Amino acid sequence: MTTYKNKSKRRAKAPAKAIKKNTDKAKPPFRIIPLGGMKEIGKNCTLIECCGEILIIDCGFAFPEYEMFGIDVVIPDFTYIKENRERVKGLIITHGHEDHIGAIPYLLQEVSVPIYASPLAMGLIDHKLEENYLTGETHVIKPGDRFNVGCFTVEAIQTNHSIADALAYSIKFPGGHVVHTGDFKIDYSPLDGRVIDLNRFSQLGDQGVDVLLCDSTNVMRKGYTPSEAVVRRSIDEIFDNTDRRIIIATFASNVHRIKYFIEASMKHNRRIAVSGRSMENVLALSKSLGYLDDIPESVFINVNEAKNYADSKITIITTGSQGEPMSALTRMAYDNHKAIKLKKNDVVVFSSSPIPGNEKVISQVVNRLYEKEVDVVLASAMDVHVSGHASSEELKLIHTLLRPKYFVPAHGEYRHLVEHARLSQSLGQSKDNIFILGNGDALEVCGNRTHVERSYTSGEDVMVDGYDIGDVGSVVLKDRKKLSQSGLITISVALDQATGSLMAEPILNTRGFVFVEEHMDLIREAINVVYNTIGKSTSAGALDEASLSRAIKSDMKSFIYSTTKKNPMIIPVILYV
Ligand SMILES: [Zn+2]
Numbered sequence: 001m002t003t004y005k006n007k008s009k010r011r012a013k014a015p016a017k018a019i020k021k022n023t024d025k026a027k028p029p030f031r032i033i034p035l036g037g038m039k040e041i042g043k044n045c046t047l048i049e050c051c052g053e054i055l056i057i058d059c060g061f062a063f064p065e066y067e068m069f070g071i072d073v074v075i076p077d078f079t080y081i082k083e084n085r086e087r088v089k090g091l092i093i094t095h096g097h098e099d100h101i102g103a104i105p106y107l108l109q110e111v112s113v114p115i116y117a118s119p120l121a122m123g124l125i126d127h128k129l130e131e132n133y134l135t136g137e138t139h140v141i142k143p144g145d146r147f148n149v150g151c152f153t154v155e156a157i158q159t160n161h162s163i164a165d166a167l168a169y170s171i172k173f174p175g176g177h178v179v180h181t182g183d184f185k186i187d188y189s190p191l192d193g194r195v196i197d198l199n200r201f202s203q204l205g206d207q208g209v210d211v212l213l214c215d216s217t218n219v220m221r222k223g224y225t226p227s228e229a230v231v232r233r234s235i236d237e238i239f240d241n242t243d244r245r246i247i248i249a250t251f252a253s254n255v256h257r258i259k260y261f262i263e264a265s266m267k268h269n270r271r272i273a274v275s276g277r278s279m280e281n282v283l284a285l286s287k288s289l290g291y292l293d294d295i296p297e298s299v300f301i302n303v304n305e306a307k308n309y310a311d312s313k314i315t316i317i318t319t320g321s322q323g324e325p326m327s328a329l330t331r332m333a334y335d336n337h338k339a340i341k342l343k344k345n346d347v348v349v350f351s352s353s354p355i356p357g358n359e360k361v362i363s364q365v366v367n368r369l370y371e372k373e374v375d376v377v378l379a380s381a382m383d384v385h386v387s388g389h390a391s392s393e394e395l396k397l398i399h400t401l402l403r404p405k406y407f408v409p410a411h412g413e414y415r416h417l418v419e420h421a422r423l424s425q426s427l428g429q430s431k432d433n434i435f436i437l438g439n440g441d442a443l444e445v446c447g448n449r450t451h452v453e454r455s456y457t458s459g460e461d462v463m464v465d466g467y468d469i470g471d472v473g474s475v476v477l478k479d480r481k482k483l484s485q486s487g488l489i490t491i492s493v494a495l496d497q498a499t500g501s502l503m504a505e506p507i508l509n510t511r512g513f514v515f516v517e518e519h520m521d522l523i524r525e526a527i528n529v530v531y532n533t534i535g536k537s538t539s540a541g542a543l544d545e546a547s548l549s550r551a552i553k554s555d556m557k558s559f560i561y562s563t564t565k566k567n568p569m570i571i572p573v574i575l576y577v
């Protein structure tokens with residue numbers, strides 16, 4: 001009944017659309033500028049610019065690629081934001097995953113901007129700001145909230161994802177109406193019972209959407225992404241069928257799933273021990289936000305007490321599902337965990353799927369677990385994990401509900417963006433109204449006219465090495481690559497300041513090059529090379545530090561290469577005494 005009423009109401013509003021069309025010409029132009037998250041999965045950050053004001057959506061980091069030696073994280077290039085700092089009105093966050101919030105501390109070091117986020121995301125952001133001694137204006141928002149940020153009227157919409165409190169945004173402003181889905185899936189039976197607000201998406205579609213930015217991660221998967229309820233069934237099956245110790249590794253941020261592990265444990269009279277810093281932090285945060293209100297504190301025990309409980313009476317929830325070297329599960333696998341010693345027939349569940357790039361380290365940990373005769377349960381064999389991103393049929397539903405005028409596929413590698421563009425076309429969207437953008441490109445929309453300005457601003461990766469932001473250039477990376485492949489030789493020589501003659505035997509130190517004890521002959525020969533070089537240079541009168549250093553480096557390089565076919569980094573250290 002109600003649905004029918006709403007429908008007729010919507011129909012009655014139809015003439016308003018015609019009026020709106022006529023005013024299109026008067027609309028001010030706007031720009032959409034992705035700074036990250038296009039042609040990659042990671043460091044999501046998109047700007048909307050209208051009437052001289054800028055709204056930022058998400059501010060994440062990416063993990064470095066394999067070749068980026070020693071780089072901690074990669075963040076978007078904030079140059080455009082810095083140059084236009086007084087025009088930036090706010091930062092709205094879709095959810096608390098690192099690829100959406102990870103770069104916030106780096107942004108806040110450069111510009112101050114009010115942040116709007118859901119409770120869990122804000123809890124995680126607060127923690128980051130505290131760690132970095134930063135403060136800022138923050139606003140906690142809930143689905144259904146509508147608020148103004150400069151000229152932008154923002155509305156938060158409930159979605160489902162692999163973290164609690166994920167939001168999509170409807171953003172209305174003088175130039176138009178943009179909908180950003182954030183990361184989402186359609187889950188009719190999510191663990192917290194809060195189903196994505198499809199009704200609101202449908203209403204927004206009726207109001208008219210100019211641009212849709214939509215998650216492309218799982219566009220290549222046919223059908224529907226299974227519900228979290230599937231994980232619940234698999235976990236029940238494991239708990240029902242074992243009286244062994246159960247150890248579950250999962251993403252700390254998947255609060256609802258962790259809550260289910262706790263509930264399943266309670267049903268089987270098991271106590272819960274939590275191991276791993278990020279898991280403990282998120283659990284403490286979830287408790288303070290009320291997500292675990294119906295869980296009595298008494299079911300938790302300190303991980304050090306775990307050994308006092310029978311195997312059938314304990315569940316351990318741990319970090320390390322990605323094989324991270326210092327994580328609790330990896331330490332258990334390598335016998336380095338202080339409190340937990342793995343036993344034959346312990347059940348270890350990976351409630352996760354490998355993030356691309358982590359496959360190798362995960363399989364190393366899994367092999368270690370097999371060596372310890374632990375029963376390993378992987379998501380590939382049992383449904384102990386489901387994705388948090390919409391598959392193709394779910395994407396089609398969102399496109400159909402919103403019917404956007406223009407479409408920008410987001411959150412995906414290039415192939416995902418192209419496939420998402422094709423999906424949109426298959427639903428009748430005109431090819432001319434689909435825009436595959438790169439980071440730093442700008443889509444300019446003015447009523448019915450559009451223009452893409454390629455490389456409107458920098459969309460480059462900014463590499464963060466510890467606390468040095470952006471100082472790590474390609475030279476440093478090249479050095480690190482060389483070091484990792486061929487190692488390092490330092491040659492220390494002490495020379496008489498007056499005569500230039502050697503005061504002592506040159507000292508060679510190597511790291512990661514050859515095992516010195518087995519190659520003493522090579523080292524002795526190399527020292528002879530240094531003697532020869534210094535003799536040659538002294539007789540030629542080339543005694544200044546720079547030319548001597550160059551000569552030692554060049555002779556050593558050709559000697560090492562001719563004898564070992566290796567090309568280590570060579571650093572001469574010359575001391576005049
Ligand atoms: Zn996410």
Ligand SMILES: [Zn+2]
Pocket residue numbers: 044097099100183411
């Ligand atoms: Zn994401």
